Amino acid sequence: MVVIRLARGGAKKRPFYNMVVSDSRKRRDGACIERVGFYNPVAGEKEQGLRVDMLRIEHWTSKGAQMSSTVARLVKQFSAKAAA
Structure with a gap:
């Protein structure tokens, strides 16, 4: 099964x-x-904390990919922010 999820990167405590x-x-x-x-949870005010390629998300979900609960929440947050 294909899933859309978060993969951790960054440094210790960052x-x-x-x-x-x-x-x-x-x-x-x-x-x-x-x-x-x-998604950068520790982004400063001048840094971009969240970026989502909505076209690719729609493409993969149409092919049957399942989003994790956290990814679904972030996508919803990003689309609301983009619409405003």
Whole structure:
């Protein structure tokens, strides 16, 4: 099954997450099919904290990919922010 989830990167105490499309059998930070965005929970005011490629998210969900609950929340947050 194909899933859209967060893969952790960054340094110790400075998390950075890539939003990736991957096979559910792969490890969290393992091989991915495609990177569709990122989330930086410790971004400053002048830094971009969240970016999502909505076209690619729609493409993968139409093909049957399942989003994790955190990714679904972030996508909803990003689309509301983009609409405003």
